[in-house]
Amino acid sequence: MTIVDIGIPKRLVEFTVDGAPVRVPEGSTILDACTAAGKEIPTLCYGDTLEPANACRVCMVEVEGSRTLVPSCSRKAEPGMVVHTDSERTRISRKVVLELLGSATDLSTTPDVDRWMAETGAEPSRFGPDAATVAQPAIVDNELYVRDYEKCILCYKCVDACGEQWQNSFAITVAGRGFDARISTEFSNPLPDSACVYCGNCVEVCPTGALSFKREYDKREDGTWDESRQTATTTVCTFCGVGCNLTLHVQDNEIVKVTSPHESSVTHGNLCIKGRFGWQHVQNR
Amino acid sequence: MDLKLLDAVASREEEEAVAGFAGGGRDQLLPALHAVNDRVGWLSQGALNLICETLHVPPADAYGVASFYSLFALAERPERVVHVCTDLACRVNGAETVCEVLTEHVGAAGKARGGVTWLRSPCLGVCERAPAALAFQAGDPATTELVAPATGASAVLAAQRAPSASDGAPPLLHQKDGLRLLRRVGVVDPSSLDGYRATGGYAALRTALRMGEAAVLREVTDAGLLGRGGAAFPTGRKWAATAAQPAGPHYLVCNADESEPGTFKDRVLLEGDPFALVEAMTIAAFAIGARQGYVYLRGEYPRALRLLRNALAVCRERGYLGVDIMGHEGFSFDIEIRRGAGAYICGEETAIFNSIEGFRGEPRTKPPFPVEKGLFGKPTVVNNVETLVNVPLILTEGAAAYRAIGTEASAGPKLFCLSGNVERPGVYEVPFGTTLRELLALAGGVPEGRSLRAILLGGAAGGFVRPDELDLPLTMEDARAAKTTLGSGVVLVLDDLADLGGFLLRIAEFFRDESCGQCVPCRIGTVRQEEAIRRVLAAGSEERPLLREVGGVMRDSSICGLGQTAWNAIESAIDRLGALR
Ligand SMILES: Cc1cc2nc3c(=O)[nH]c(=O)nc-3n(C[C@H](O)[C@H](O)[C@H](O)COP(=O)(O)O)c2cc1C
Ligand code: SF4
Ligand code: SF4
Ligand code: SF4
Ligand code: FES
Ligand code: FES
Numbered sequence: 001m002t003i004v005d006i007g008i009p010k011r012l013v014e015f016t017v018d019g020a021p022v023r024v025p026e027g028s029t030i031l032d033a034c035t036a037a038g039k040e041i042p043t044l045c046y047g048d049t050l051e052p053a054n055a056c057r058v059c060m061v062e063v064e065g066s067r068t069l070v071p072s073c074s075r076k077a078e079p080g081m082v083v084h085t086d087s088e089r090t091r092i093s094r095k096v097v098l099e100l101l102g103s104a105t106d107l108s109t110t111p112d113v114d115r116w117m118a119e120t121g122a123e124p125s126r127f128g129p130d131a132a133t134v135a136q137p138a139i140v141d142n143e144l145y146v147r148d149y150e151k152c153i154l155c156y157k158c159v160d161a162c163g164e165q166w167q168n169s170f171a172i173t174v175a176g177r178g179f180d181a182r183i184s185t186e187f188s189n190p191l192p193d194s195a196c197v198y199c200g201n202c203v204e205v206c207p208t209g210a211l212s213f214k215r216e217y218d219k220r221e222d223g224t225w226d227e228s229r230q231t232a233t234t235t236v237c238t239f240c241g242v243g244c245n246l247t248l249h250v251q252d253n254e255i256v257k258v259t260s261p262h263e264s265s266v267t268h269g270n271l272c273i274k275g276r277f278g279w280q281h282v283q284n285r
Numbered sequence: 286m287d288l289k290l291l292d293a294v295a296s297r298e299e300e301e302a303v304a305g306f307a308g309g310g311r312d313q314l315l316p317a318l319h320a321v322n323d324r325v326g327w328l329s330q331g332a333l334n335l336i337c338e339t340l341h342v343p344p345a346d347a348y349g350v351a352s353f354y355s356l357f358a359l360a361e362r363p364e365r366v367v368h369v370c371t372d373l374a375c376r377v378n379g380a381e382t383v384c385e386v387l388t389e390h391v392g393a394a395g396k397a398r399g400g401v402t403w404l405r406s407p408c409l410g411v412c413e414r415a416p417a418a419l420a421f422q423a424g425d426p427a428t429t430e431l432v433a434p435a436t437g438a439s440a441v442l443a444a445q446r447a448p449s450a451s452d453g454a455p456p457l458l459h460q461k462d463g464l465r466l467l468r469r470v471g472v473v474d475p476s477s478l479d480g481y482r483a484t485g486g487y488a489a490l491r492t493a494l495r496m497g498e499a500a501v502l503r504e505v506t507d508a509g510l511l512g513r514g515g516a517a518f519p520t521g522r523k524w525a526a527t528a529a530q531p532a533g534p535h536y537l538v539c540n541a542d543e544s545e546p547g548t549f550k551d552r553v554l555l556e557g558d559p560f561a562l563v564e565a566m567t568i569a570a571f572a573i574g575a576r577q578g579y580v581y582l583r584g585e586y587p588r589a590l591r592l593l594r595n596a597l598a599v600c601r602e603r604g605y606l607g608v609d610i611m612g613h614e615g616f617s618f619d620i621e622i623r624r625g626a627g628a629y630i631c632g633e634e635t636a637i638f639n640s641i642e643g644f645r646g647e648p649r650t651k652p653p654f655p656v657e658k659g660l661f662g663k664p665t666v667v668n669n670v671e672t673l674v675n676v677p678l679i680l681t682e683g684a685a686a687y688r689a690i691g692t693e694a695s696a697g698p699k700l701f702c703l704s705g706n707v708e709r710p711g712v713y714e715v716p717f718g719t720t721l722r723e724l725l726a727l728a729g730g731v732p733e734g735r736s737l738r739a740i741l742l743g744g745a746a747g748g749f750v751r752p753d754e755l756d757l758p759l760t761m762e763d764a765r766a767a768k769t770t771l772g773s774g775v776v777l778v779l780d781d782l783a784d785l786g787g788f789l790l791r792i793a794e795f796f797r798d799e800s801c802g803q804c805v806p807c808r809i810g811t812v813r814q815e816e817a818i819r820r821v822l823a824a825g826s827e828e829r830p831l832l833r834e835v836g837g838v839m840r841d842s843s844i845c846g847l848g849q850t851a852w853n854a855i856e857s858a859i860d861r862l863g864a865l866r
Pocket of ligand 2: 161162163167169170171172195196197198199200201202203
């Protein structure tokens with residue numbers, strides 16, 4: 001986890017970002033420092049509750065003295081580092097990485113990506129009409145969530161959330177390699193035959209909508225999903241005594257999905273099947 | 286962790302293959318997958334389930350690992366599989382003809398017919414005998430047959446008849462005089478420890494034990510030994526940094542993965558002088574304080590596997606491995622072989638760790654570097670085979686004498702792998718500083734009546750050199766100054782008849798096939814690179830600006846050396862040879 005711990009006093013590290021001096025607690029990443037300074041660096045695979053997989057390469061910055069660009073989400077700030085977040089090199093890298101992603105993947109439900117594409121001048125279509133993609137039908141094999149891997153950018157977040165970092169269910173993995181690498185259950189068996197316990201923590205962390213709640217998926221399909229009509233209310237789960245925080249997303253007086261605040265010290269955004277999916281009875285009227 | 290296992294049940298054969306792994310941990314995953322794949326020819330759901338139960342690995346994870354490697358099949362396939370190399374050197378020497386004949390007589394690649402299937406394969410590491418084919422026959426025991434050089438007829442025969450269980454001919458050397466690294470190859474019986482000792486073997490370890498750890502570190506550092514695996518990092522510094530780490534245990538890994546197209550020097554050392562590697566590793570372990578070493582050997586080297594296994598067994602029996610080695614109290618060390626399973630990326634030093642530990646062979650983010658956190662999270666030295674085999678030389682000749690060979694910045698002898706359109710392909714040993722022209726002359730130059738078009742130096746991750754650049758002295762510093770690299774010692778020669786465009790396409794295909802898929806610039810960039818080259822070759826379209834931009838970002842933003850170098854050779858072909866226009 002990269003949440004900056006303020007419990008124990010830490011030494012401060014001094015370095016420069018885009019010419020300005022910054023001081024951050026030891027152990028902070030370059031991204032932490034930039035975020036604290038109000039500077040936006042695009043990220044896709046970065047998860048605020050997960051260890052950095054640094055796989056998407058959207059957050060690359062230039063560190064003087066380094067042969068290659070450096071992932072800001074995982075690289076720790078070091079004293080005296082000279083960092084550029086908006087140089088010619090970082091701009092080209094960000095643009096091309098977004099273009100590569102956009103040319104292979106459906107990013108239509110990935111927040112902020114359109115804006116970043118516009119800002120960098122990315123044009124995914126320039127790889128031509130025959131560019132290989134990961135297009136494939138969505139997998140609807142259970143009533144709780146849908147896997148639409150055409151939208152998957154292989155950020156590893158779902159695998160980490162399902163596996164050793166949170167749920168310890170190990171239901172899903174990355175299989176294959178290269179362009180054929182994909183999120184999969186064992187032998188691509190249906191989810192109900194896998195080790196999945198339907199905690200939905202993978203859906204919680206998925207940055208692209210490749211994993212989505214069935215209700216959301218259905219509403220998007222029939223064109224009735226409308227975030228502008230939704231409210232989010234955080235309450236406490238009533239199923240057991242742990243007291244997890246639930247955020248109920250309500251549209252037209254109907255709960256359409258349940259998330260959990262990532263900053264909650266109890267759940268860090270994780271829930272169990274009951275908290276995540278057990279709300280149908282509330283609205284059986 | 287509670288495992289939820291599949292319902293599928295293993296067959297009796299599969300059960301027998303897995304039986305030996307009872308009580309093992311996750312790091313036995315790769316060996317267990319090999320055991321079943323060797324025995325049955327593929328991995329069923331039942332077999333995977335049993336492996337997971339035995340080693341306590343989640344089934345999805347094991348599936349993710351098994352599907353990473355190209356030598357494993359996750360759908361039923363025949364017991365006999367023939368891999369036909371269609372990579373750089375074989376391509377230049379008629380691999381496509383072999384494929385055509387196979388298609389005609391055995392069927393299309395990947396289609397099972399009459400108990401056999403054949404597949405197109407990346408470089409098999411026998412480029413001096415190109416074109417090459419390697420047949421695997423599952424069973425108990427599993428056997429392999431190397432057919433090199435292959436013809437259409439011999440490849441068809443290998444596909445059709447029972448295996449002859451030949452793991453190939455011993456390495457052949459054209460050079461005779463002044464050899465150091467290769468002096469035993471083809472001369473001394475590689476299966477005999479006494480033969481090895483009679484030619485000076487184990488004198489270096491004796492010297493090392495007498496000198497003590499610190500002095501060995503100093504000697505290797507003073508000798509100026511640079512890593513021969515491609516990155517040319519100073520070996521002494523790597524060893525000293527690991528030795529100094531307080532965390533323990535320390536590990537030693539010998540990188541014998543050698544999957545770079547055009548590279549076969551490590552195979553020649555492993556097949557011709559396996560005891561030298563065992564001795565070298567023992568010296569390295571002594572210097573860095575390791576008790577356990579691993580040789581990560583590529584899965585397509587049956588002869589090397591057989592000889593190295595024998596060397597380890599004999600050394601254990603005779604007290605050259607195990608406890609109190611050579612009577613030196615308190616010095617214990619042993620070596621385990623790990624067979625790779627068809628993945629070039631597993632030669633990347635941190636991908637090796639993941640592979641040995643039973644995870645997907647994906648490179649790890651650096652820092653932290655292996656000297657600090659390597660195998661099993663502990664300080665680890667990773668060295669190339671050739672690098673290690675230099676160590677006994679340094680200790681017997683002394684650092685000063687060793688340094689006198691080569692140049693100030695590139696000390697010692699160096700192995701080069703000559704292949705392609707060259708009269709006498711093979712491994713050549715020369716001092717650093719020999720020119721490309723001299724090296725080419727040793728191998729007899731391009732075949733009679735043809736002229737030199739270009740040389741690919743340093744492998745698929747290296748760069749092209751023109752015929753007017755043959756006076757390049759082969760040193761790390763001169764190569765760098767000429768904006769190329771010696772890489773893993775590849776010297777792949779193309780003559781005027783070579784199809785340069787097709788050759789570049791193959792390089793692009795190679796990187797696309799071998800990307801681990803972890804990071805976007807490499808996973809998608811290598812695909813876009815290949816697509817653009819296909820468009821140039823088919824339609825003559827202008828793709829250079831696009832290639833440059835994608836290539837530059839692969840170099841700048843990929844996680845590991847594979848993506849970072851996937852554009853090198855193609856860029857140099859454009860810039861130095863005027864290709865793709
Ligand atoms: C994609 C990739 C493949 C590699 N393959 C090999 C290999 O097969 N053998 C090898 O010795 N080094 C290989 N290397 C280099 C190793 O990562 C590492 O630098 C080397 O083993 C260190 O040993 P040395 O210092 O003795 O050269 C590879 C690197 C990359 C990026
Ligand atoms: S719902 Fe929970 S158990 Fe199921 S795949 Fe997602 S994270 Fe894993
Ligand atoms: S499904 Fe979502 S969370 Fe999982 S790897 Fe793909 S994009 Fe990431
Ligand atoms: S550069 Fe390529 S091989 Fe290396 S980590 Fe990225 S995807 Fe994997
Ligand atoms: S957010 Fe940093 S690499 Fe993906
Ligand atoms: S063996 Fe075919 S290219 Fe090396």
